[in-house]
Amino acid sequence: MARPDSRAATALAFAESSEPPLLAIEGLRVAYGAVAAIRGVSLTVRAGEVVALLGANGAGKSTMLRAISGIVRPRAGHIRLAGQAIERLSPARIVRLGIGHCPEGRRIFGSLSVAENLRLGAATRVDRAGVAEDRERMLALFPILRERAQQPAGTLSGGEQQMLALARALMARPRLLLLDEPSLGLAPLLVQQIFRRLAELKAAGTTMLLVEQNIAVALDLADRAYVLRTGEIGLEGSAASLEADYERVAEAYLGARPNLEGRS
């Protein structure tokens, strides 16, 4: 794993490059009925970067990912993928344009076999040879899935299901991978295993936007991070700087503004 200072340098290099970011969100607002979930969030993810989206329960992290995937419609704001506005497109179009979404709670198709789940991951693709090739890559990355290929996915353990969900999202060969709480409900050893795979994917150049409750593992993997607090960005910075300033991250999590007043 990269040392903090080298990661800061990477983040800096990204910030200086002139091409449009892979994902650019501007002034995004999302509401469920009368309840505002996202209140004017802007963020960017550059190609090759891993960006973590942190925040307490209900801060709007999952809603951000659901808006990017077109599952919920924003009230205002723009979402651009490599410069193209995608906030009005259907979820299927958005997958086709290159955004893969590994959802919270895994959402694998439990009654279908592992192999069928992987096939569905490539639902938007027509290049059969490429799909077969990626399938082999996934089975090499997650050997347990090869053993269980013909089993109903619902019979897999939690960690195996998470691996399947990840592999299914990758089968679309996404330019940007959205990860929603990949550590959720997993034992620490399995969390380590999953994040080791994610680090491998990062090393291979996969761009990720990672929503996580587990701050430590998320900052360990990410180049940069944003902390969401009740629908707004409370804090942002390089993963190294946030890791070094754990206290401010915790404050942003808890929304502990009153305690800060004396200090600023």
Added chain:
Amino acid sequence: MSPLLYITQQVINAVALGSLYALVAIGLSMVFGILRMANFAHGDMMMVGAFATLVLGALGLPFGWAVLAGIAAGALAGIIIERTAYRPVRNAPEVTLLLTSLAVTYILENLGILIFTSSPQNFPVPDWMNDAVQLAGGQITFTQINILTVILTGIALAGLGWFVTRTDLGLGMRAAAEDIGAAHLVGLDVNRLIVVAFAIASGFAGLAGILWAAQSGVVEPHMGFTPLLKAFVAAIIGGFGSIAGALLGGYLLGALEVFIVAFLPSEVSPYRDAIVFTLLIAFLLFRPNGLLSRAQEVKL
């Protein structure tokens, strides 16, 4: 008559009736599986199929072609209803969908009355179809329509089985039935899957309507009502949302109805429907997910 022959005869009757229930119940279950919607207008696809066959036959189309056209008319009606009535309210609360489907039922049945009046029309079939087939020296009899019903249902079910297990579209449909949100996330074109589900479901109902009319000899605008209720019972017994469950439920219900009349004292026969719906209540109370419950397979 020997008991064995008598039982054989009743099994044949049960299979013929169960085939019709299964055809209707499968469509109900397919649509429910994806949209979580009890489609009351489903029974009216039977009427559409039967009337289309009747009209096209009267216009001189050979019966076989008229049947195919009737199935296509049922499928087309299902697609149109999905597009015009259900899709606009798909994200509304479930009760809205339910009431919309009731409204569609009333519109379709009144349209049927407007065009064909509410009195039953003769449903002419080729003479050979009414021929009796006799086995064991006339101790077992059934009509060619019974045979045709079983064969056509078998073809339809085999085709559906192939479609659902062997094609990408069928795989997508099973995925959408299990978790429509996740189906969106992997990039499946859910709208298209829903259209295909309605087309198959309504085509099956159209076929069931044609066979129903061929057996009873008449067709009328309300003909879909009773089979629809029975199909609901079948689908719930089998496990609402499961195609295999609807198939099983359809044949079980057909067998139950036939056997009640055949093997119980004749005083019980008039209570056949009461027994069937009591069974429904029992299932709803004690095994609401049905025999082949999908809910058990889904881990949340």
